[in-house]
Amino acid sequence: MAQRDNDDREMGASPASITSPELRFEAARALVWTIIVGLVILAIYISQSLLVIFGAMVFASMIDGGARLLGRWLPIARPWRVTIVLAGGTGFLVWLSMYAGSQISREAAELPEIVEQQARELFLWARGQGFEIALDDLKGMAGQAMDGVGTVTRALGGLLGGLTTVVLILIIGVYVAIEPRLYERGVAWMLPRTRREDFYLTAERMGYTMRRLMFGRIVGMVVEGIFTYFMLMLYGVVTGDAIPMPALLAILTGLLAFIPNIGAVVSGVLMVLVGFSGGTEMGIYTIVVYFLVQNIDGYIVIPMIAKKTVDLAPALVLGMQLIMGILFGILGLFLADPLLAMIKVALERRSEQNARDEAAVSGESDPA
Template identity: 85%
Template sequence: MADRDADDQDMGASPTSITSPELRFEAARALVWTTIVGLVVLAIYISQSLLVIFGAMVFASMIDGGVRLLGRVLPIGRGWRLAIVLLGAVAFFVWLTTYAGSKISSEAAELPAIVEQQARELFLWARGQGFEIALDDIKGMIGRAMDGVGTVTRALGGLVGGATSLLLIVIIGIYVAIEPRLYERGVAWIMPRDRRADFHLTVSRMAFTMRRLMFGRIVGMVVEGIFTYIMLVLYGTVTGDDIPMPALLAILTGLLAFIPNIGAAVSGILMVLVGFSGGTEMGIYTIFVYFLVQNVDGYIVIPMIAKKTVDLAPALVLGMQLIMGILFGILGLFLADPLLAMIKVALERRSEQNARDEAAASGESNPA
């Protein structure tokens, strides 16, 4: 052994060892950047799977919020409250499936044809007013609009038939909601010991923010859906001329209310196009209903729950939605708002940690 050590020393340093401290530092930096680039490439490659997992976390927060809310009125175990929430959700989807199978499905089949006809009439009217719009451009825009409408109606149909991503989100979300602390401890275990307390606090704040955000979204969806249905049916009751597919428009308005900014605009366009298919008076009434619903939601519902939910800048939310929609489609569009809220909480926690570290380095006892 002594002879081998002497031979190794005579041969000098091996190609894999770096004796210079400067070179070791640069090599370490290069390794860090290579690792970061590799992780980014890996995240892009498995982005759809990561998005499904994040969607499951969002769904789990909704279930957990319902369990906690139910615990305020029912002093029973968490397992029983979780079962009640899940049974209530199943009962709602069974009712929606039954209702959709008898009425909504036929209305959803008629919606693309109505939207296409109204879009053609709108562009033909624009050409009659002197706007130079080529017929090919009209067909292309109508085709893209139909793709969008088809996506929305397929999303509604996904509630009935179920897609693979939605099924995975539900299953993973239920598992996480049953035992959330188990997965939190599992992630904390792989982190450095001195960072685990900060991790638990960050996760706690993220969960709190997510529950409040989802509570606000669900309240807005329910209010907009019910209020839209009542107003559309009221028109037929008063005038005797029913607005086409009021139930479908109400459900789409409620579902799209989950997406701030973009959802309201899409549901409003669909409502107005369907309204004008029944005449000018009906179309003007649907415009009135749209603005009334948005004002009630914007000036009454949202201010009532804004103090209990996360505050996000509208322009920032819209930008995040555009980016996520382009990168990941309809699923990314739905999850853009919750993801932005989580990023905001993480940045706030990082700022607090930096302030604490700076205060500790300067010897302050009570940093702001």
């Protein structure tokens, strides 16, 4: 053993060791930056999977909100309340597919034809007003309109086409909703002890904000869908001339209500296009219906559910939607608003922690 120590001393320092403190500091800093860049690259590489996990968290918050609401009247175990919420949602989807599935499919098949007809009539009207529009321009506009309509009508189909993603979101969301504290403790265990209380408080605020946000979206979707359907049906009852595809327009209006700003515009354009296919009077009526739906949702439903607790700037939400939609498609568009709300809560909590730390430092430095 003594001979080995002597040999080590004769060999000198390892070429991997850094004796200079300055070089050691720079090497440590370079290592930190390398790790940060590597984590960013890894996050980009697995961004789709992270978005699926976040979608599961959003779904879990919806189930959690329903279970908490049932807990006010049913003093039973949480797994049973979660089961009731899931059974109710599944029953509604089964009823919708059984009683309205065939009708909606027929109406969805008719929608592109109506859009094409409206584009042709718009072309003829513009020519009559003296605008020189070539037939190629008409085909281009019709093609763009068809692409837009196809994107909207295939939104639900696109989700169903990504069956694996949907199944993963549902399964992970159900597991988290059944026992959320288990996963909170698992994440907190990986944090330093001094930061665990802050994590629990941040998670609690995020959960509260997410439940409020999702509750508002669900109520808004239901109100807009039902109100749109009855208003469109009312026109047929009063005038005897029914508006085409009321069920499809109501469902699209309800689904698109989940997406702030963009969803309202898209559903309104579709409703007005279909309305004008039945004449000017019907088209004007659909415009009135659209504004009634948006005003009821904006001035009655939203204040009642206190959605302003999220307090997100509309321009910021729209920018986030555009970015997420380009990066991740329809799933990113649906999750843009919840993700922005969670980022806002995290930044607010970080600001509170910094203020608390500064107050603690100033208190220690105070001689008094």
